[in-house]
Amino acid sequence: MIGVVITTPLQSIVVRQDRDISVVRRAVSTHAERLNLSVLSRTRLVTASSELTRNMLVYGGGGVVELKVYRDGERLGLGATFADQGPGIDNVEDALADGFTSGVGLGLGLGGARRLVDQFDIQSSEVTGTSISVAIWLKDDGR
Amino acid sequence: MTLERIAIVKIEECLLVTIQVDMHDRLALTLREDLGERLLTTQARGVLLDISGLDTLDTFIARVLAGISSMAKLLGAETVLVGMQPAVAMTLVELGLTLEGVHTSLDVDRGMALLKKLLV
Amino acid sequence: MIKDLRQISTQTVGLIQEQQDEILKDWIESQLTADTLRLDLMDQKKLEQESKALLKALTAALGGQGRDFTAPNWQAVNGLLKEISEARDKAGFSPTETATFVLSLRHPLVERLLSSKKISSLDEEVWLLLDILDQLAIFTTEVYQRRREATIHRQQEEMEELSTPVVKIWDGILALPLVGTLDTRRSQMVTEALLDAINTTGAEIAIIDLTGVPAIDTRMAQHLMRTVAASRLMGANCILSGIRPQIAQTIVHLKINLGDIKTESTLAAALKTALATYGLKVTVSE
Incomplete structure (x- = not known):
């Protein structure tokens, strides 16, 4: 049974314009507070979500953010999936390396976001676009 | 779209900007423009950016703030970023942004004191 | 199974x-x-x-x-x-x-x-x-x-909690005596503890003392740099003290750039520097 992560959807947000980035930030922050994530964990997840939402807007032309509760046995976490129907990422490894950018910004977004979260999964193809899932677990000591 | 703006208050030679709301991208860009104009019209020599009310700062907003500091410098003013929350500081460093070259201070009082030292 | x-x-x-x-x-x-x-x-x-x-x-x-x-x-x-x-x-x-x-x-x-x-x-x-x-x-x-x-x-x-105390040693001066080696988890706790202490005490100077640290690797050096960078973002300056000769050698050997981080040989020297920043000086009373 160990290692099977069950997710329960919480909220879904359509992202079309830059204002929606703050909508996502607020939603992640609210759910993080409800789940009793520590201030640091919450800040990390909100920041990572902000980066990934902006990425999605800039490179994928917008998309959908799906917030969910993660559960692995007794462990609880908060996660989000960022899915766009954009052109996909050619080389995921390159994109995760610091300093890589194919558009605006300095390219700390993807690699930086990965460093902030406990779980980071990315799927990308020309046909289906890019889907990135991230999550932060509630720490053992209830933080 | 509403004309949301972040207030800029002039105190002596300095402009004080208190950012309390969740700052969305356009608001940050508007602030940069407004601040540029105010620096020109008031000839202020210092800018205090109070971000103690911000509980997140992503790379975009952080770059805008750093940009404000460089712009102010070109217009003859020093900028001090004050009141960054611990979790925000740690997250920003983990993102790889250390904002080298931007002056920082714990709170508005000390930021003001630092500005006075910088402006001597 | x-x-x-x-x-x-x-x-x-x-x-x-x-x-x-x-x-x-x-x-x-x-x-x-x-x-x-x-x-x-x-x-x-x-x-x-x-x-x-x-x-x-x-x-x-x-x-x-x-x-x-x-x-x-x-x-x-x-x-x-x-x-x-x-x-x-x-x-x-x-x-x-x-x-x-x-x-x-x-x-x-x-x-x-x-x-x-x-x-x-x-x-x-x-x-x-x-x-x-x-x-x-x-x-x-x-x-x-x-x-x-x-x-x-x-x-x-x-044990981790016991070994990461942040002490206020003077008005506006914090000391963080590190003991043993720091893994990623512990160094995050240390950084968190220090930043929170800066926030609550309003201290503008933090002395990170490495006297009790026997050895250092690239990763730990990076953690230290991050702690210093995060403190600076909040508006506090760090001083590193008590770097042993072996550690100094490692730092040179690993080509770790401590940048413009202030360092002092001992905790006492660091305290003196910190006091001087506030315009204070310790003298023998007559």
């Missing part, structure tokens, strides 16, 4: 059900005469109760669908064994003693099967049954192991 998913035949299950009382009697008897008997830790009544409950749950599980231990029909057995193992661990039983409790059921069970004439493919049934009991015995030792790991984990955390 078990790849081989063959079921115990209904014949066997029926036999065990029928002769449950006799099996239980044999089992308890064998436990009472075994070397591993610990009546000093647990009375006979409790032993009988536990044996009876486990045999009952096991019989029910064998009759259900699914031989994988994660299947619903095994939940009662798992729960019971976990409870028994934990209670025995607390009482002072060794893992071997608890495992033996389960394994001692092999004889009474197999004997009944062998003396019955009704069971077809007897060999296979016996092996299956022995496999299952082995797995259950292993499970009890796993419970022990998990409890040990949890204890170690807890102690580690307690």
